[in-house]
Amino acid sequence: MNQNEMPLSEAEIRSHYSAATTVLTSLAHAPRIAKPVAEAAAAPAAARSPGITASPRRMRSTTPGLATRAPRAATGTVRLIDRISSLGDDELPGPVQAATVRALRRAVAIAYTVGDAFAQRCALAEMKQANKTGTLPAASRAEFSQLLTAESLIVLSVFGNAASYLLASNAGEAQVEIGPVEEILTDNAPQAIQGALWELDQDIAAFAGGDETKLVPVVLAYCEALMSRVRDRAATTPHLEAFTDAAWRVEADDLPISGFDPARKAKGSQLVMAFKKPEEVIGNAVAKSQALRLSKMLMAYDFQRKLNPFAELGGFIFTFMGDGNPGTGKTTLIQMMGGLLNDYCQNAGYPFRYENFGIDQIDSYQGKSGQNAKAFINNVMDPAVIGFGTVDDIDQIAGKRGDSQSSVGQQEVTAVLMEAFAGANTIVRGNATFGMFSNYPENVDDALRQRAGARFLIDGPQSREDYIDILTLLLGKNHAIPVGDHDLFATQEISRAVKASYDRHSRPQEDALAQVFDAVTGRVGELDTLEKIGTYLKAIQEADGRFTGRAIKNITDAVKVRAMDFELPDEWMENPELFLFKDYDAKKAMIEELREPITTAMVIQEINRYADSEFRYAGKSDEAEISKMVRNMGLQKKAAARFAS
Incomplete structure (x- = not known):
């Protein structure tokens, strides 16, 4: 009690x-x-x-x-x-x-x-x-x-x-x-x-x-x-x-x-899901690392204080967006995180609830879709459980405001999610997290997408080693084909892959953002002070007006996550007495001892990671609109020719 x-x-x-x-x-x-x-x-x-x-x-x-x-x-x-x-x-x-x-x-x-x-x-x-x-x-x-x-x-x-x-x-x-x-x-x-x-x-x-x-x-x-x-x-x-x-x-x-x-x-519901182990998630190093870390962060929640030390110290991921092409591993990532949380909670005796908000909860009756979305939010955020909520294919579920193609129900869901994720009454206790997943994040309302505090780029297998690993994994064991000259799953070792991924973001990956980065560094030199970094942020905003103060907040939250760039030891999850069952102040002190100082490199990398995703979304959105206009012009031209004949 x-x-x-x-x-x-x-x-x-x-x-x-x-x-x-x-x-x-x-x-x-x-x-x-x-x-x-x-x-x-x-x-x-x-x-x-x-x-x-x-x-x-x-x-x-x-x-x-x-x-x-x-x-x-x-x-x-x-x-x-x-x-x-x-x-x-x-x-x-x-x-x-x-x-x-x-x-x-x-x-x-x-x-x-x-x-x-x-x-x-x-x-x-x-x-x-x-x-x-x-x-x-x-x-x-x-x-x-x-x-x-x-x-x-x-x-x-x-x-x-x-x-x-x-x-x-x-x-x-x-x-x-x-x-x-x-x-x-x-x-x-x-x-x-x-x-x-x-x-x-x-x-x-x-x-x-x-x-x-x-x-x-x-x-x-x-x-x-x-x-x-x-x-x-x-x-x-x-x-x-x-x-x-x-x-x-x-x-x-x-x-x-x-x-x-x-x-x-x-009452925590029994989770029915095909669990995946981290080594079964091929590629997606940063997303896999953050999901693993977030699973352990959630377990630090104190049921008596109804607060998580990570939420107080900074670095807790309340909402995140996972995007990538079809077949790159979004569902596998959900299965991995759900499985980890389920196992951790069972070991600690904590109630755990996983819920997915799907397209079947969009109702034709006015107001019902919003009620369903609110119930979903309340169930996951229940302070008496560890909660994990997902909205898969959010581009189909939450409508863009002002989009005539979006139904009233989709618009209701958008309004509820925006209020729940960053509204005046939003309380982040640190017992729940929400993941939004999409193959087409550019079709998600800009304001809703920016309420995702972290971005998980789910790009699937990338390297030669990744493709060997995923082939071996999916073939199963009913064969005698030798692996060959390959250290199976060695490149899926998270810490090595994550460091390489972070290092890549020392400069932008998107061409449009790289041009902004080069122009600013060419003018002010290395971004080694807050003044210069602020100049870079302003230049990004001038290139993309959607890069607002909320984007800066998301970036600084991501930087704080990087300051918590450590995993709680596995033995703390396996033996709850070592950490989970300690009082709030003791857990907070143990976490503070592991926290790292924020560095310039962290800030630049997180700016580039976040801005890369926004430029990528904007590029896809613009290209989609251009393709639609070109198609319409082509149809008009054909219609005029047919009419003239």
Whole structure:
């Protein structure tokens, strides 16, 4: 348990089981905000909760952005347990139905327990007692009402949070959209829970019908919508500090409760991926080296302090861009880094989450793509896990602003990623990193691309030795062909290859940038002072207006990474007691001892590496536009000739 978290008593949670069971078994609720929803047409009459009158099924508009709610059905007694048990063809409830009921009962009990804890931490508990005895002063009634509103929102948030967390293991691939939650009542905690359970019953009727496989997706969708709506209300609600400034944990479920942040994601998911070892990544020396180093950097994250010493000292890579031609090893690099992190985390007992944001998460419904992107960001950045997020083929997923070919969904994703990677509210704790990969980075929005703090040029095998190594690797062992006069995988030794790669960037690789470099050094001489280096940077900006202050920040961040140009020893990963399990200050001191001073050569090489990539992207982008214009002119010429004939 985090030393800042307070345990929630299991005895106190179970003391609320009776009340929770009662409201799940039967409650009478007259909706005050929402309208009664229709019974699902597919649900048998016997499955309807007594008192709920059948009416046409609620439908979702197929037009993005339009209404998601239709009129609801009449008021009556709701029996949520009966509703859940009646799903499916079997007269007896199945395992998923039973698990759902148990999860909802425990979630209600946990919510009531946290509500009690909140009341004890502020003046609400005393005010409740005074109100009960009729001794509450008239001057305190306004504050009392505000505190009851705060408690109601807290209980609703914890209920949705706990139910979602407890049902996470039963979640499948199916997803259900239910629209916004409406019955948010803030009179008091019991009334708030009754309103929530009433609306959940309505949604199960409308969206699960008689299909038990849709039960958990509907409940999870409702919980997410509930938490989102409550979070919005909480932003303008006073007296929440006693809840938001504290943190609790339910030991039996390993459930963390920290403000209005969802905890369902805190359970690290099992990574399913074909892992690759570093020697199986042929070529790509710098990218491989930085990925290996970054994997170990992430492991320095301190779960108690919720901060990584590398993030404090400088040199942590929060975002990076990997670009290269098709078939040069981008997927292999992802598999290598994911495999390393998975192995390190398993050895240390840390939760690890890998997620990829793919094209299938671009949705035709307005706003849904942005929601998917935000959920992806939140899952990876969860401070309770080590997170690795990738956006493969980002040029297809995130649209360029102003590009008529980009869909609304792609534009939404671009906006979310830009805000998440370098927005006003971005907090880099050092527990997560994001990699954007593309064969055509020139097609990525300039501002989004510049939010990549590091650049990994993934150029694949280059040398004769690389091609021998990759041929041998891919052929496998089912042959007796001799290797010949070649030291297999010797050139894949990272430190040697990385030094050679860095040395190449002592001068630019792109012709256009080389001209700028030669002009500046011809005028001011060797770039050995900050004044001369600044002159070079200004000359680059004059040659390419997209080379802004953000580019300088990315370069200086890369230089700080070079100052951390060391790998944490393998034995520190293999034996967590040597480093990983030490306290934050001890880890920070150990890292500082390994840090190297920044040199002029580092600065020049990192300027050239970054600027080379920007000039390369600009050159490809310009060439693509020119090719398009030439083709259009050719077509116009042919059309005119055909018209004239």
